[in-house]
Amino acid sequence: MASIFRFKQFDVDQTDCAMKINTDGVLLASLLDIANSTRILDIGTGTGVIALMLAQNNEYSEIEAVEIDPLAAAMAEKNFRNSIFRDRLSLHNCSFQELIIREHFDLMVSNPPFYTDSLHNPDQRKRLARHTDMTFFLALLDFAATNLSGRGKLVLIIPTALAEALRLISVEKGLYCTNEILISSFVGEPPIRKIVTFERAPKGVVDIQQFVIYAAKGVYSESYKQALAPYFLAF
Template sequence: MGSIFKFKEFEINQQGCAMKINTDGVLLGALVNSQHPSRILDIGTGTGVIAMMLAQRFPFSQVDAVEIDEDAYATAIQNFQNSAFSNRLRGYSGSFEDLKKVDNYDLLVSNPPFYTNSLHNPDLRKKLARHTDFHFFDKLLLFAKENLSDRGELNLILPIELADYVIREGLKQDFHLVKKIEIKSFVNTDVIRNIITLSKVQNEVEIVEFVIYESKGVHSQEYKELLKPFFLAF
């Protein structure tokens, strides 16, 4: 994949980013559902693609994005400035924990690092982008508790076991699972990712399934419809 990825309403320069645009990120950006969020925060924005997808989807929202990798942050800022949504996108360099509280967010999203307790990648920047431990998610849940509005929601895309951990730990912070999207490669294969929505408000849990491919190399109709507002190919 080249350094420039063109979408219908914006383009992403990926140069300088350890982690490039990936399926997890675009699925999260397209599948997150929220009722007219006023303020959104993308944690670990990388190239800025999720933040920009959300800026496109929610035209009246202010979208903040934070990135700990300095080179990726610089690239994301450039992408923001070159977009039609530049007046509603704001980037911060550093950890989400260092953000100064201004107002509560209605929506927190993250496609976080999840190679938990695995072998470290020898590439240090990729290690930073894709390796973490459970403590990261404990801190993330605490941040969400302190910075989400009363009806705000935290949305994460994670492997199944890690999603289960975050759901369990979320309960300790008075968060409730309100939606789970089970991502599969094919209809008859195992779930590979969960997109989980946690809220301070308890509701009946909605569980839905999403299939990426109809057959090898052929995207499903639901995938095409989902990404049609973004991808030139659809």
């Protein structure tokens, strides 16, 4: 049976995707400022939802997406093809390391597999989609350092502990954390995720923002509803 998630300006068929649409992905796409980003790369696009949301957000952007899972890549390509943004979206069924780069990117985004060193999921495709180790992130930082434009940005949504580790490692690659959005489930709780931005030029002070998903159990916060209102039918 098809599993289709309907947005205001596009639909996402996620039938053959091991990793379905999730809060991390839609928050990453909705909280990004991409006004000055013409060339964008979505790394590990899965269903293609992040690329589609970014295409809606900036009508001048051209977005390339890479997905290593053949079934997910085929589904993302179908979602791109069926959208009104089809002329500005392209899909590559490969790893980001295998991607042939035509010119530098203004923005790279990823909701990466962050279950580091965890292979407990019995579903092989979900295990592939969710498992990685630090080698992946080292390669990702190297790739960004090589293929970002001078003012380009790499933006990831990752767990807080991993964000701290990458902040230290990125400096060795010539990339610096300039912005963090700390995402908590409820007010007063510690963040469960961070949206972290890396750029070539360091800032004296990292810009830190707070974002809370729920106002109460089962009730979304006004910030969450405002962020997703351009996309979600429910808002």
